[in-house]
Amino acid sequence: MAWKVERAVLQDGWKTRLIVDDRGFDLHPEAMGFVVAMEAAERSPNTVKTYLAALAGFLNWADVQGVDWRTVNVLDLTRYKRHLQEEPSRTGRPRSTATVGLSLTAVAEFLRYCASDGHIDPVVANRLVENRWVHPKGRRGAGESGQFRRARINALRVNLIEQPPEVLSEEQVAAMRSRAASARDRFLLRVLHDGGPRIGETLGLRTEDVHLLPNSRSLGCAVAGAHLHVNRRTDNQNGALAKSRRPRHLPVADVFVADYRDYQHERFMRFGDRQSGYMFVNYEGSAVGQPMTYSNVYKLVTRLGRSCGFRATPHMFRHSAATAWVEAGSDVDVVQALLGHASPASTAIYLHASDERMREAVTRVHAARGRRA
Known part of the structure; x- marks a missing residue:
């Protein structure tokens, strides 16, 4: 059995996407609740679709690996992160760092939803974040007050390589x-x-x-x-x-x-x-x-x-x-x-500055220096 995302029209006419198994088309109950929560938060249809696709991929990986997603730990998710980075996608191409990061975000949000709604032990979701001490902006002196904030642990972070967006001429x-x-x-x-x-x-x-x-x-x-x-x-x-x-x-x-x-x-x-x-x-x-x-x-x-x-x-x-x-x-x-x-x-x-604009900036400065010499 494998999980997949399918379009659905419910009895009240509500159109959405759900995660179902590929045999009996049975709903994944917790994923159904996750969809309702995203819809209630007015997440865009594309966001719902993208998050569910990422979640279905995680659930299928967990089934193959014998991992119980309800008790998943950091080591399990680190293995899943490596799987995303090393295994090609369905198109045969490697996943971008942005895609890997989005997949991990979708899983983390799903687990947080499950914890808040009583489907899993809150400890499971809490494993994914850590308290970090943050100094007040611009103040790093000893003894100055700061604050804690919750952040994803380093093992599940993905360093994005910033590139100029793809454009049409x-x-x-x-x-x-x-x-x-x-x-x-x-x-x-x-x-x-x-x-x-x-x-x-x-x-x-x-x-x-x-x-x-x-x-x-x-x-x-x-x-x-x-x-x-x-x-x-x-x-x-x-x-x-x-x-x-x-x-x-x-x-x-x-x-x-x-x-x-x-x-x-x-x-x-x-x-x-x-x-x-x-x-x-x-x-x-x-x-x-x-x-x-x-x-x-x-x-x-x-x-x-x-x-x-x-x-x-x-x-x-x-x-x-x-x-x-x-x-x-x-x-x-x-x-x-x-x-x-x-x-x-x-x-x-x-x-992002283009090569031409960077060259123009350097040339303009050197030209100004030449006039002053």
Whole structure:
């Protein structure tokens, strides 16, 4: 028997993912409770999916190794960490350090949930963390007061190798747009590339969120100029969920307006007045007219990238937008606001200096020294 993740629709219509065995499709009861806890905390559908996939992998490893996950210890999890690092994934490729770290995080959160809900002894979850003495910021003198905080023990930490995010060039985006089969697809690429929203935010957009007038006060909006609003909604038909709980708006350029008008004309010619309020809807299949899903958009973007001869994913557009804003000289706090990051640390990954910019900085300093000599 092996554990796997399957989509499920419960009696009340709730759609989610669950861990079941591959023989009788029996639910893993504690994993079911973990899903409920994540849903209650409004974790995004992608987070739930990713955590469950990592948890199913751990449960299968534990069964093969004869390890009782209910009494797992640090040595067991260290062995599992080594397994993740040394054994290839299902695709045959080695796992990245980020993937290993995420898998360990998912397992640790599951065990903490089980401990808090009485499924396992709290001692099991407490083994995974340790108290660390932290000095007050900027004060390291002897005798100064500090505080304890709980942190993952070193054996289960993964040192991430920071690398610049993978981005798409302007030429690559233009090539994908030229191969797009519809105005909808071209507008979708425009939204992803120019605004940098997350895919969950993009799929949750409604037509009412787009304000293209110079003054939108008649719509009850005080934001000047053309823009779109990113709002968190928990009742989206396609399960899309904005990660950030804070609404924000994204300014848009004239080319955005032109693409939007082309798309709206195309939609009207297909559906007339019987249109969904969702911004991006399916044109084909049994779900025609209904909001697009993550799977729809992922397949569309990856297919366009392959047809152009390179790799492309929806999230790469977000990386590309952020990198372009930084390289254009935008302040970090502006980029943070545009991306909807709660912490500046999340924006910091886009601050990697390119080889060209580093060379330019050194050359500029030496040129200034030469003028003073």
